[in-house]
Amino acid sequence: MTENSTQRLDNRLAAPRPISYSDQVYGRILSDIVSGELTEDGRLPPESELCQRFGVSRPVVRKALSRLRLDGLVETRRGSGTYVVNRPSEKLRPADLTAISKVLRYLELRLLVEGQAAAYAAQRRSSDALALIVRAHTRFVDQISAGTFRPTGDRDFHMAIAMATGNEFFVSTLDHAKAELSDFQTITLSLTKAGSPERARSVMQEHGNIVESIRAQDPVGAKIAMEFHILQAKRRLTDRSYEP
Numbered sequence: 001m002t003e004n005s006t007q008r009l010d011n012r013l014a015a016p017r018p019i020s021y022s023d024q025v026y027g028r029i030l031s032d033i034v035s036g037e038l039t040e041d042g043r044l045p046p047e048s049e050l051c052q053r054f055g056v057s058r059p060v061v062r063k064a065l066s067r068l069r070l071d072g073l074v075e076t077r078r079g080s081g082t083y084v085v086n087r088p089s090e091k092l093r094p095a096d097l098t099a100i101s102k103v104l105r106y107l108e109l110r111l112l113v114e115g116q117a118a119a120y121a122a123q124r125r126s127s128d129a130l131a132l133i134v135r136a137h138t139r140f141v142d143q144i145s146a147g148t149f150r151p152t153g154d155r156d157f158h159m160a161i162a163m164a165t166g167n168e169f170f171v172s173t174l175d176h177a178k179a180e181l182s183d184f185q186t187i188t189l190s191l192t193k194a195g196s197p198e199r200a201r202s203v204m205q206e207h208g209n210i211v212e213s214i215r216a217q218d219p220v221g222a223k224i225a226m227e228f229h230i231l232q233a234k235r236r237l238t239d240r241s242y243e244p
Contacts, residue, residue, distance in 0.1 A: 118226035121164035
């Protein structure tokens with residue numbers, strides 16, 4: 001392979017993933033759920049009706065419904081149809097709705113990668129690496145307390161933990177060009193900003209628990225604390241009844 005063809009391949013791989021038809025259908029159905037047009041425990045229209053409404057094929061609709069099921073938003077009841085089981089917050093911006101499918105797929109990766117990263121960070125961290133984590137946490141707390149809610153503050157905290165592993169691939173995996181950590185945090189922190197003070201305090205406490213486990217060089221505790229934080233982030237994103 002020539003240098004030019006290699007560069008073209010690299011450029012294609014680095015290019016942003018276009019929003020697929022199934023993600024668009026996902027976003028449209030999710031918008032109806034968030035707005036209340038599709039109520040909790042309400043039944044979705046049949047697949048044929050969804051195909052006609054969105055002008056797409058049945059496989060596209062089925063893929064969108066599959067993602068909604070995997071994300072815990074709908075369930076299929078044999079012989080009855082597909083029903084809404086969770087409603088995300090009405091505070092989500094319309095622009096976020098199509099992105100949520102990608103964000104939740106990324107959460108699955110983060111649950112695996114960041115849990116283990118926190119465990120390694122607890123085992124391997126140097127005093128300098130711990131100081132970097134603590135500084136990032138302090139800045140994040142200051143921002144939350146001031147109501148500024150900057151995604152970069154949350155990102156810096158998580159990336160400091162990834163760097164403390166001493167393995168550069170944890171860092172590159174979290175900040176991959178096709179799913180940057182800041183994309184996820186822009187959406188989740190917008191909910192924290194719009195939510196109650198208890199929600200903001202919960203996020204800060206979850207971060208604090210991770211820091212203390214890493215400080216104590218407790219890999220099991222660090223892994224549990226990080227996985228709990230990510231699972232709570234998913235719950236805050238997909239279930240409006242959950243507070244904080």
